[in-house]
Amino acid sequence: MRAVVQRVSEASVVVDGEAVGAIGPGLLVYLGVDRADRDEDVQYIAEKVRHLRIFPDADEKMNLDISQACGMVLVVSAFTLQADARKGRRPSFEGAAAGDAARLPYENLCEALSRFGLTVERGQFGAVMQVRSFNAGPVCILLDSRREF
Secondary structure, eight states, X not given: OEEEEEEEEEEEEEETTEEEEEESSEEEEEEEOBTTOOHHHHHHHXXXXXXXXXXXXXXXXXXXXXXXXXXXXXXXXXXXXXXXXSSSSSOBOTTBOOHHHHHHHHHHHHHHHHHTTOEEEEOOTTSOOEXXXXXXXXXXXXXXXXXXX
16 A cells, blocks of 8 residues: 655645545545555554654644644545556556455445545545645655555
């Protein structure tokens, strides 16, 4: 499982002209599910997102996590995070979980984050989405449950 975590001042998702999720200050999490992902992968990513200390403290140092910063989370499914572009010009998505197989880990991640007491908004799984975000920093963190990078 891979995630791109962005610290944002705000973010929103629109599908067919209708807003389906929006947050103020917090984290925008793009999530890509691998065919081999299991519950342990979901828990790893959830723990990392919950405890990343990437929000500024009173001294403007990145010392606070999402809860300490009173932030929200917007989770957007993005199978393209599983792309392998090492060969040729067209990325391969062979490692990405198929739609139905990816939905449950996506939902489980959202639920895990909610159980931490976080406010969690979602994109629309499987839809073509327009994502708008205002990256704060910019701060972008790459996570991989298999620790490949």
